[in-house]
Amino acid sequence: MRHYLHFAALLLGLCLACSHEPAKGPAQRAGEKIDHAAEKTGKAVEKATEKTGDAVGDAGDKVREETKDEK
Numbered sequence: 001m002r003h004y005l006h007f008a009a010l011l012l013g014l015c016l017a018c019s020h021e022p023a024k025g026p027a028q029r030a031g032e033k034i035d036h037a038a039e040k041t042g043k044a045v046e047k048a049t050e051k052t053g054d055a056v057g058d059a060g061d062k063v064r065e066e067t068k069d070e071k
Contacts, residue, residue, distance in 0.1 A: 024032075
């Protein structure tokens, strides 16, 4: 009977050990870093595009104001 309990405990331990996700390898960690860098780059490009659009809009407003009196 005692052998069955040991065997059951061993099986339970193996099942619990196998249920965890495997450790991340170097390629997976590198891929995650690339994904993070691409996300940050995308956000920076979006922010720069917004600032450029605002600057172009402001310049257009100034041109309209300056040329309004020349008509």
